[in-house]
Amino acid sequence: MGKKVLIAGGGAGGMTAATQIKRQNPDIEVTLFESGSYVSWAGCPTPYYIAGLVGEMSVVHFDAEYFKNDRGIDVYTHTPVELIDFKRKIVSVNGEKIKGEFPYDQLILSLGAKAVVPPIPGLRSDDGKLNEGIFILRDAENAFNIKEYIDKRKVKNALIIGSGFIGLEMAEALTHLGISVTVVEMADGILPMLGTDEQRKKILKSLEANKVALRLGTTVKEIVCCPDGVEAAILSDGTSVPMEFLLVSIGVRPNLSLLEKSGFHAPDGKLIVNENLETGIPDVYALGDMVWTRNLLTGKPVYAPFGDVADKQGLALGGIIAGSPLQFRGVIGSAATSIFEWQIAVTGLNYQAALDNGFDAEKVNVKSLHRIMGFEDTVPGLVNVVYEKNTHRVLGASIVSQSAAAQFIDQFAIAITWGLTLDQLFDVDYAYSPKTSVVWNPILAAYRKALNR
Amino acid sequence: MGKKVLIAGGGAGGMTAATQIKRQNPDIEVTLFESGSYVSWAGCPTPYYIAGLVGEMSVVHFDAEYFKNDRGIDVYTHTPVELIDFKRKIVSVNGEKIKGEFPYDQLILSLGAKAVVPPIPGLRSDDGKLNEGIFILRDAENAFNIKEYIDKRKVKNALIIGSGFIGLEMAEALTHLGISVTVVEMADGILPMLGTDEQRKKILKSLEANKVALRLGTTVKEIVCCPDGVEAAILSDGTSVPMEFLLVSIGVRPNLSLLEKSGFHAPDGKLIVNENLETGIPDVYALGDMVWTRNLLTGKPVYAPFGDVADKQGLALGGIIAGSPLQFRGVIGSAATSIFEWQIAVTGLNYQAALDNGFDAEKVNVKSLHRIMGFEDTVPGLVNVVYEKNTHRVLGASIVSQSAAAQFIDQFAIAITWGLTLDQLFDVDYAYSPKTSVVWNPILAAYRKALNR
Numbered sequence: 053m054g055k056k057v058l059i060a061g062g063g064a065g066g067m068t069a070a071t072q073i074k075r076q077n078p079d080i081e082v083t084l085f086e087s088g089s090y091v092s093w094a095g096c097p098t099p100y101y102i103a104g105l106v107g108e109m110s111v112v113h114f115d116a117e118y119f120k121n122d123r124g125i126d127v128y129t130h131t132p133v134e135l136i137d138f139k140r141k142i143v144s145v146n147g148e149k150i151k152g153e154f155p156y157d158q159l160i161l162s163l164g165a166k167a168v169v170p171p172i173p174g175l176r177s178d179d180g181k182l183n184e185g186i187f188i189l190r191d192a193e194n195a196f197n198i199k200e201y202i203d204k205r206k207v208k209n210a211l212i213i214g215s216g217f218i219g220l221e222m223a224e225a226l227t228h229l230g231i232s233v234t235v236v237e238m239a240d241g242i243l244p245m246l247g248t249d250e251q252r253k254k255i256l257k258s259l260e261a262n263k264v265a266l267r268l269g270t271t272v273k274e275i276v277c278c279p280d281g282v283e284a285a286i287l288s289d290g291t292s293v294p295m296e297f298l299l300v301s302i303g304v305r306p307n308l309s310l311l312e313k314s315g316f317h318a319p320d321g322k323l324i325v326n327e328n329l330e331t332g333i334p335d336v337y338a339l340g341d342m343v344w345t346r347n348l349l350t351g352k353p354v355y356a357p358f359g360d361v362a363d364k365q366g367l368a369l370g371g372i373i374a375g376s377p378l379q380f381r382g383v384i385g386s387a388a389t390s391i392f393e394w395q396i397a398v399t400g401l402n403y404q405a406a407l408d409n410g411f412d413a414e415k416v417n418v419k420s421l422h423r424i425m426g427f428e429d430t431v432p433g434l435v436n437v438v439y440e441k442n443t444h445r446v447l448g449a450s451i452v453s454q455s456a457a458a459q460f461i462d463q464f465a466i467a468i469t470w471g472l473t474l475d476q477l478f479d480v481d482y483a484y485s486p487k488t489s490v491v492w493n494p495i496l497a498a499y500r501k502a503l504n505r
Numbered sequence: 506m507g508k509k510v511l512i513a514g515g516g517a518g519g520m521t522a523a524t525q526i527k528r529q530n531p532d533i534e535v536t537l538f539e540s541g542s543y544v545s546w547a548g549c550p551t552p553y554y555i556a557g558l559v560g561e562m563s564v565v566h567f568d569a570e571y572f573k574n575d576r577g578i579d580v581y582t583h584t585p586v587e588l589i590d591f592k593r594k595i596v597s598v599n600g601e602k603i604k605g606e607f608p609y610d611q612l613i614l615s616l617g618a619k620a621v622v623p624p625i626p627g628l629r630s631d632d633g634k635l636n637e638g639i640f641i642l643r644d645a646e647n648a649f650n651i652k653e654y655i656d657k658r659k660v661k662n663a664l665i666i667g668s669g670f671i672g673l674e675m676a677e678a679l680t681h682l683g684i685s686v687t688v689v690e691m692a693d694g695i696l697p698m699l700g701t702d703e704q705r706k707k708i709l710k711s712l713e714a715n716k717v718a719l720r721l722g723t724t725v726k727e728i729v730c731c732p733d734g735v736e737a738a739i740l741s742d743g744t745s746v747p748m749e750f751l752l753v754s755i756g757v758r759p760n761l762s763l764l765e766k767s768g769f770h771a772p773d774g775k776l777i778v779n780e781n782l783e784t785g786i787p788d789v790y791a792l793g794d795m796v797w798t799r800n801l802l803t804g805k806p807v808y809a810p811f812g813d814v815a816d817k818q819g820l821a822l823g824g825i826i827a828g829s830p831l832q833f834r835g836v837i838g839s840a841a842t843s844i845f846e847w848q849i850a851v852t853g854l855n856y857q858a859a860l861d862n863g864f865d866a867e868k869v870n871v872k873s874l875h876r877i878m879g880f881e882d883t884v885p886g887l888v889n890v891v892y893e894k895n896t897h898r899v900l901g902a903s904i905v906s907q908s909a910a911a912q913f914i915d916q917f918a919i920a921i922t923w924g925l926t927l928d929q930l931f932d933v934d935y936a937y938s939p940k941t942s943v944v945w946n947p948i949l950a951a952y953r954k955a956l957n958r
Contacts, residue, residue: 075957097877097939106879110939217938348934360937360944367953368931376956381932388936397936422912424550426559458942459875459912462935466919469933478821479834480922481801482915483841483850484813485670486550486563489911491813500820503829504528 054079055157057373058143060133060310062091063191065340065362065369066162070125072370080374082125083154085145087132091116093192096359099218102199103225111192136314138333158335158373161311162366165190165304165341165357170213174275175300185282186275186298189218202297207231209295211285213272214302215242217389220255222299223264224392234265234293236272236285238302245387245398247436247450248417254434254452258392304357306342324353327379329369337373339365339380346382348469349401349447350409356383385448386465388458395433395457399465400448403438414441416505418497422455424486433457437464437474437498444473444502451494460494467495474499507532508610510826511596513586513763515544516644518793518815518822519615523578525823533827535578536607538598540585544569546645549812552671555652556678564645589767591786611788611826614764615819618643618757618794618810623666627728627735628753636728638735639751642671655750660684662748664738666725667755668695670842673708675752676717677845687718687746689725689738691755698840700855700889700903701870707887707905711845757810759795777806780832782822790826792818792833799835801922802854802900803862809836838901839918841911848886848910852918853901856891867894869958871950875908877939886910890917890927890951897926897955904947913947920948927952 057073059066062084070082084091090112097110116127131147142153167188169175177183185205187198201207210226212219215237223233246252259266267287275298276284284294308318316333318324324344329337340362347354361383371378388397406413420433433453439446449464451457467477478499484491492500510526512519515537523535537544543565550563569580584600595606620641622628630636638658640651654660663679665672668690676686699705712719720740728751729737737747761771769786771777777797782790793815800807814836824831841850859866873886886906892899902917904910920930931952937944945953 094939096937097879100880100939105881106877106939110877110879348932358937360935363944364931364949371956378956379932383934386934386936388938388941390938390940395938395941397938397941399934399936422909424559424563426550426563427553428558456875456909456912458936458938459909459916462933462942462946463912463916463919465935466916466925466930466933470923470925470929472919472923476923477919478817479801479832480915480919481836481839481852482813482918483839483852483911484549484811485841485843485848485850485911486547486553486559487843488841488848488850489915491816493915496817503820503824503831 054081056081056083056155057158057160058154058156059084059160059162060143061162061164061340062086062127062129063093063162063164063340063362064359065366066160067092067119068363068366069160069162069339069369069373070119071123072367073373074123074125076371076374076376078124084125084127085131085133085147086127086129088191088193089129090192091119091127091129094359095191098189098192098195099221099225101195102202102222103228105228111195133310136310138314138316138336141335156335158337160369161331161336161338161342162340163307163310163342166307167300168303168305169300170302172272172275174277183275183277183282185277185296186300188300189222190304202229202231205281205296207297210234210297210299211236211293211295212299212301214300215266216301216303217387219299219301220391221389222301223259224262227262227264231297232263234267234295236267236270236287238269238271240269242266242268243396245385245402245450246396246452247402247415247438247448248434251434251436251450251452254394255391255396258394262392304341306355308342322353327381328372329365329380337369339369345380348382348384354383358387384465384468386461388461393454394452395454396452397457397461398450399461400446400468401438402436402448402450406438406447411447412441413438413447414502416498416501418494418501420451420453420457420460420494421490423488424490427487435460435494435498437494439474439502444475445471446474446477449494463495474502507534509534509536509608510611510613511607511609512537512613512615513596514615514617515539515580515582516546516615516617516793516815517812518819519613520545520572521816521819522613522615522792522822522826523572524576525820526826527576527578529824529827529829531577537578537580538584538586538600539580539582541644541646542582543645544572544580544582547812548644551642551645551648552674552678554648555655555675556681558681564648586763589763591767591769591789594788609788611790613822614784614789614791614795615793616760616763616795619760620753621756621758622753623755625725625728627730630731636730636735638730638749639728639753641753642675643757655682655684658734658749660750663687663750663752664689664746664748665752665754667753668719669754669756670840672752672754673844674842675754676712677715680715680717684750685716687720687748689720689723689740691722691724693722695719695721696849698838698851698855698903699849699905700868700891700901701887704887704889704903704905707847708844708849711847715845757794759808761795775806780834781825782818782833790822792822798833801835801837807836807838811840837918837921839914841914846907847905848907849905850910850914851903852914853899853921854891855889855901855903859891859900864900865894866891866900867955869951869954871947871954873904873906873910873913873947874943876941877943880940888913888947888951890947892927892955897928898924899927899930902947916948927955
């Protein structure tokens with residue numbers, strides 16, 4: 053028999069690791085314990101599932117049986133890992149179908165993150181649970197609950213706390229369902245990772261046009277709630293917003309409860325893994341939303357709780373466990389979303405972040421086009437490119453456009469990860485056709501501007 | 506006063522060079538002679554102009570006056586350069602408004618290409634001109650003539666000789682106008698640069714669904730013509746195709762007439778320029794469709810008559826003339842088009858070309874998605890990736906998809922130009938959002954397949 057690998061947590065990271073181990077070495081015994089009802093769920097599509105734009109399949113791809121039968125992975129849902137004995141290399145589980153102590157040769161932790169819920173009066177009931185009509189959106193189970201509640205209660209008015217990617221995606225999703233949406237944001241602006249205010253204005257105008265009420269520089273003071281569910285929010289400016297649905301979406305923090313309960317306390321509450329996804333505890337690996345990784349541009353530890361990062365970490369860790377020389381080197385800060393007609397994508401450092409990190413940064417704004425002007429529906433996007441003044445090395449880029457924003461930003465991401473300069477990117481032979489691309493694409497346009505500066 | 510730069514030819518390459526020289530050094534005197542009626546015309550959008558999808562502005566951006574007044578470039582249309590005296594560094598021009606001998610310090614040749622017209626009986630009249638109703642499509646003037654002819658003669662049936670990118674783009678354009686189109690192709694298949702037959706099948710099915718009659722392995726034996734224009738084509742299989750419009754689109758060859766008339770004969774008829782766009786004749790530079798450049802992957806000379814290549818060469822040459830250390834290093838074979846619902850993009854070498862060039866090549870097929878499956882209108886595209894077996898260095902890629910084909914292929918083009926491997930591309934932090942991208946994008950999907958092979 054091969055070695056025994058136990059995995060705690062069946063989200064993107066854990067499941068991809070399990071699959072990759074088995075792909076590379078079917079002799080390794082892989083057992084996965086998941087506390088919830090689903091494994092292999094995808095968090096990112098949940099707003100689109102709630103909007104009715106994609107089905108359940110897009111949120112939960114496969115069930116436990118599939119992994120057992122098709123991939124040879126022992127998967128147990130409703131089976132929380134309760135304690136880890138790092139010395140004896142044993143985990144205690146307490147599941148519906150399985151209980152007891154299980155030894156491991158290697159242990160993978162993929163326990164995800166917890167939503168941050170602020171201490172606003174009226175959010176929680178006495179037992180600590182969120183009051184009726186108040187939700188977070190982290191996983192498939194949350195999404196199913198939200199959809200069911202919205203349908204059952206025929207929600208007409210919703211409040212979202214937080215204007216991050218998920219907050220805005222949910223604002224769009226709820227609007228799509230005919231629900232009036234108010235977004236409350238503590239900061240004075242939105243999307244700080246974008247490179248220019250002009251880009252932000254496109255999004256602000258679109259939110260307004262789509263009747264999303266955005267309350268900037270505002271906090272929620274109190275929730276009026278119950279017994280029949282949430283009723284209204286009292287805001288910091290004294291106004292009251294009536295609603296039947298409230299989403300708290302102000303960020304997440306790593307779920308380190310099991311580690312702490314088992315006696316391991318990460319310094320500063322940050323479990324930082326190395327390129328081999330090692331935790332520092334012998335034979336214990338971790339990945340996904342529960343870990344910090346490294347920013348490849350700054351060399352600093354960074355928290356990047358994204359599904360695609362977890363998936364890639366899973367692939368790398370699967371290889372590492374199965375004996376391949378794979379690694380997960382880190383991130384540079386790439387992210388994408390879309391808000392109504394606009395696609396948003398960012399990578400690397402924006403101008404301010406570049407300066408803050410000691411780079412001699414320069415910035416340039418260019419247009420993004422996925423076809424030549426002249427075609428009726430060609431709407432120019434806005435691109436901001438940040439580069440090192442002397443070397444022209446690319447440091448960051450952001451795009452707000454109606455097309456191919458993520459595909460363009462990935463071109464910059466390749467350049468940034470591998471240290472390419474705008475001059476080197478000029479040497480690249482790009483593909484041009486008037487209906488699907490332009491000669492002076494964002495990269496070449498930025499190069500030309502940097503050159504003629 | 507600064508030095509005198511003369512430019513022969515006002516297409517993309519010449520005009521961009523002129524503009525860039527002036528941007529970098531307004532003291533340089535730039536005079537440009539163009540034999541035709543237009544400068545700064547764009548050849549690539551002409552099919553879409555003929556289809557009525559874009560206006561005249563997309564084909565001819567600016568007129569001679571604009572360049573004179575706004576950019577300080579002396580532009581003369583209807584002014585062919587008749588002879589060059591390389592020793593005395595003088596050109597003779599014979600224009601409508603300007604005639605005589607003009608000295609140069611540096612001379613840029615941007616004389617483009619001529620369409621290849623095969624010796625088919627009936628194609629040309631006794632004076633050597635194409636008979637009425639028979640066209641080539643090289644420049645704005647051709648496009649205006651075609652559009653006028655189609656309108657005036659109410660063309661119902663058209664024949665296109667050649668199924669290259671322009672032949673197929675014109676098939677789509679004419680179909681869009683309600684014209685019945687037959688495409689005659691000598692070879693047994695289409696689009697040899699694509700990586701797989703499956704990709705080609707998508708295009709073949711689409712041509713069929715759009716009622717374009719494709720006659721593979723067939724040539725035109727004779728044109729039945731005149732006096733009232735073209736009437737029919739007799740094909741090699743003995744059939745006759747009646748039509749009122751014929752486009753010859755089987756390729757182009759460098760226009761070297763002026764060079765030859767002036768006593769310079771390029772070896773093998775190929776004017777190969779170096780990285781500084783030098784011809785080998787002192788102080789004479791050339792660019793665009795009249796020159797051969799270098800394939801960066803194979804190191805071999807290659808003919809790449811594309812508008813975007815000419816534009817980039819123009820920018821580089823402008824810098825070189827103005828004293829900047831710019832260069833145009835070459836191409837890798839990137840190209841794009843779209844045929845009905847399908848976008849097509851290629852870069853680098855396909856599998857066979859990689860083998861032919863001595864690479865230990867491997868290939869892999871993956872899906873291309875610009876959003877997750879589950880959204881109603883998500884149609885998976887087909888991607889073929891070619892890489893070096895041992896190193897995983899990327900050598901080529903081709904995509905047939907309904908979205909972002911060129912933007913994806915440009916990611917591969919960056920990797921190929923800078924010698925990146927699939928493993929190195931795994932280290933890139935890509936931007937993911939379900940509505941605008943996928944986790945396992947074509948690059949990561951290819952890496953995973955290569956890894957698990």
